[in-house]
Amino acid sequence: MSKKYNVTKVGGNSLGGGSANGVAVRNPGVTSVTLNAALLSEGMVDPNKKYDNITNYYSGLDILMNAQMAGRLDNRVPGEKIEINNGVPGLKNIVSNHMGYPDQEKGKFVYEIGKEGEIGYGKIESGADVHIVTSAWTGQSLHGESSGKIEINHENLKMLEQGLQNEVGDRLDLVYRYMKNSVEIVRDESSRFNERVETLQNNFQEIYEELIEDPWFSGLTAGGNILKAKINELISFLDTAEKYCLSLNAVLNLPPAELIESILGVNIDVETLFDEARSVLKTINDRIDDIINGFIHIINDKIPLLFKGGTDAFSDAIVGELTAHYNIVDRNREKLVTHLKEYRTQVKNTADSFKKRDEDLAGAISRGSQVGEVGEVQKTNAYPIEESAYMKTRMKIKEIHLNLVFQSFKTNTSAIVIPILGLLKAALSTLKAILEGICAAVKAAANVALYSNIPTAALSIFTDFDEKIRGKIDEILKPLNDAAKIVEGVKDGVGRLIIYYPVLLDRMRPYINEALFTNEKFSNVHKYNFASINILKEMQIVFDDIVKQLSNEKAQAIDLLCNYSKNIKTTMGLFEEQIDRVTL
Structure with a gap:
């Protein structure tokens, strides 16, 4: 080739x-x-050569x-x-x-x-x-050694004026577009605040339903109607069993005359046994109400608190912090743009004045006329960058906020749910023991009536009494066994809920992260601002070259332009730092 x-x-x-x-x-x-x-392959590059x-x-x-x-x-x-x-x-x-x-x-x-x-x-x-940043004058790359020194004259000042528009102004327009898109994303998230809260509340209920997989506990976070219905069914079984116990007592108190002496005093203490069961059932009902109210409290009150925080304790922490910071950044952007426009005007005025002064001097020399006025020049104004108290941790604010509120949410909601579930489980265990006690008392009374000190001949004569007692026992034990099954099922469900509640919370974390600020949109805000600070870094390289070219000149006007260039570069650096806070 x-x-x-x-x-x-x-x-x-x-x-x-x-x-x-x-x-x-x-x-x-x-x-x-x-x-x-x-x-390159090992050995191809000589470490002692510069390779210019x-x-x-x-x-x-x-x-x-x-x-x-x-x-x-x-x-x-x-x-x-x-x-x-x-x-x-x-x-x-x-x-x-x-x-x-x-x-x-x-x-x-x-x-x-x-x-x-x-x-x-x-x-x-x-x-x-x-x-690749290039000189406003020479087009030479400014990433390596800066461009060679040029002569500061009318033509080169006009070239600088044009470069300030093309190399700086147009690029800052891009920064504005990127910022505008970022702000749109933040405002959209803000407008969706109620929707994001509601979605997170629904996520909590959905994860609960998915984890529990128990029809009795389905809907507990929304009112617990199924579980409440089961407890009502349990009360109904107790009412039935109590009615049958009273019926059995009636049979035991009216045996044939030949058996009265043998079984006299045999009875079931219906009132005591069932009053105790009902007392425990009331406790269970209260605990179920407590856990339902606890879940409703978590959904309605605790979940919205996950969003609260930031420098000013915003109700929507991440969005509020970004919005407050962007308001300041946008005001500073306007200052920077105005600053640059004035600077560009000053460069133009200086270039025009240099040319006019030179022409007037030439005319004065050739014709002996007076030198004219310099002409109006843009005055220098101060544009101090407004400080921002926001986004001090940059966009790590989301991760930091998530860690804080999630840990608090776990601690606070566990303190609400777990103790109540423990009390509910204990009450269910007590009720189960009472039901077993009732069953034992019924069987014991029946055994005394049928087998204790009763002559065999008498039993054979009065078989109708035997059949009545056995029938009553079966009537009593069936609702009691059904009630025991319900109690055992609810107790198992409560145990699973105690085990799975921490799992529910851990599964909530990514949903909270998404709700605080949609992940994809948060990433897009970062990308826009990352692109913005890259442009600002490049513009500072351009101004480094401008300062170099304007330095060490004998004209006081150029010295002032040089100082103004330094001020703009400083302003750009401060502005860049504020935008950099909105990056990851």
């Missing part, structure tokens, strides 16, 4: 970048410019560069290494970040955020070439 075309410049990306650098290492007269270049003919641009988000740096292998990439701020964060952007370009649209390489028509939809200009 060199013989045919006299190759003097080569370039490439990734493995192609490694190949281009390999050519430049073997041919010092060939210039190589690469993007995210791969390593090779320039390597690296994307800050490139996985290959980060791997090479981490492995301390970047010494196998020869020449100058320059990091640029292109690309978009995110695992799905690994390939485009490495290549330096996503899909191309209308001559620009852009990354789409969201879908067209949705809130916050927009495009980030992420092509690598857009992020």
Whole structure:
């Protein structure tokens, strides 16, 4: 190729970048410019050579560069290494970040955020070439050594004026667009606050229903009608058993005359036994009401508190913090834009005045006329950046807030639910023991009536009495056994609820995270602001060069422009820091 075309410049990306650098290492007269270049084979790079003919641009988000740096292998990439701020964060952007370009649209390489028509939809200009910062005067890259000193005259000041529009003004317009889209996303989340709270409340109920898998406990978080119905059924069984016990007592108190002496005094203490059961049942009912009210309290009162917090104890912490911070950032953006417009006007006025003054002086010399007025020049105004008390922990605020409120939610709601469930389980165990006691008393009374000191001959004569007692016993034991089954089932369900409540809380965590601020939208806010601070960093590089070019001049007007340039760069740095708070 060199013989045919006299190759003097080569370039490439990734493995192609490694190949281009390999050519430049073997041919010092060939210039190589690469993007995210791969390593050269071991031994190809001489560590004592500078390789001035090779320039390597690296994307800050490139996985290959980060791997090479981490492995301390970047010494196998020869020449100058320059990091640029292109690309978009995110695992799905690994390939485009490495290549330096996503899909191309209308001559620009852009990354789409969201879908067209949705809130916050927009495009980030992420092509690598857009992020190579060049001099407003020479077009030379400013990432390595700054551009050579130029003469400050009318033509170059006019060029600076135009550069301030193209290299700075247009780029700051992009920052405004990115910020505008971010603010739209935040405002949309704010407008959906009640919806997000309600969704989280529904999530709590859905996870509860999914975990319990017990029809008796279904709907407990919404009123517990099924469980309450079961307790009513239990009361009905007790009423039936009590009625049959009274009937049995009647039979025992009216035996044939021949048996009265043998079984006299045999009776079931119906009132005592069933009053105790009903007392415990009332306790159980109260505990069930307590647990239902506890769940309703958690859903209606505790879940909304998960959102509260932030610097000003916002009811919607993350959204409120972002909104308050963005209000300040937007006011500061307006100051920066005004600051730049005035500066550009000053550059223009200075350039025009230099030209007019020079022409007037020339005319005065040639014609002996007076020198005219300098002309009006934009005065210098101060635009101090407003401090922000918000987003001090940057967008980690969401994770920090989540950790705090989730731990508090676990502790507080467990303190509401678990003790009541423990008391309910204990009351159910007591009721089960009472039911077993009633069954034992019934059987004991029957055994005395049928078998204690009763002559065999008498029993054979009065078989009708025997059958009556046995029939009454069966009538009593059936509702008592049914009641015992209900008690055991409810007790098992309560035990499962005690075991699974911590699991329910752990499963809630990702839903809380999503409800605080939708994850995808939170990531999109980060991406927009990440793109914004990259532009601001690049604009500061431009102003570094402007300051250098305007420094050490003999004209006082240029010295003032130089100082004004420094002020703008400082303002940009402060503004960048505030936007940087809204990144991950």
